[in-house]
Amino acid sequence: MNDRFKDRASYARNMLEIVRKLKAGNVAVTLVTAPCVSTVNHPEQSKYIDVLGEFADTVRGIADSEGVGLVDAYGATREYLETKVRDFTMDGQYPNGAGKRLMCDAIEDAWGLGKPLAEGDQLAFVPGRPSGRPRTSRPPSPPAEAPGRISPAAIFRSGRMRG
Numbered sequence: 001m002n003d004r005f006k007d008r009a010s011y012a013r014n015m016l017e018i019v020r021k022l023k024a025g026n027v028a029v030t031l032v033t034a035p036c037v038s039t040v041n042h043p044e045q046s047k048y049i050d051v052l053g054e055f056a057d058t059v060r061g062i063a064d065s066e067g068v069g070l071v072d073a074y075g076a077t078r079e080y081l082e083t084k085v086r087d088f089t090m091d092g093q094y095p096n097g098a099g100k101r102l103m104c105d106a107i108e109d110a111w112g113l114g115k116p117l118a119e120g121d122q123l124a125f126v127p128g129r130p131s132g133r134p135r136t137s138r139p140p141s142p143p144a145e146a147p148g149r150i151s152p153a154a155i156f157r158s159g160r161m162r163g
Helices: 002-006 008-024 043-066 073-083 097-111 152-158
Strands: 030-032 069-071
Touching: 008 043, 030 043, 030 097, 043 069, 043 073, 069 097, 073 097
Parallel strands: 030 069
Antiparallel strands: none
């Protein structure tokens, strides 16, 4: 975060350049925002919340303008921080198990992944997430597949990523 904090304009330019080079190479791109810091047990981290939010806004804008996928780890962890239930970091910055789970949930949301656990009279979809965070209602955001390009979600669904 230190480098990005000092030169936000270069951060945006560099991110845009990386995305465009990947797209030119026919790569399905999904950007991930940095997770929010935690002030639970770490009140000194509060000064970084808005800074990271600005960077998340930059990444969201690039994902939107370039038509690539977005995993909003900042949004997921910031939302969780509002509950102040428990710390999702090891030290205020680096995610612990709960923080990593929140980020995985955001990836599942972005790529439209999940497990259908009930049918019939019951709910058609039950997320079954250890974090307890419900699945968002927003549509999946992986980039459209072009000839010769396959999205990470499609690879996962095909079984090629499963062990």
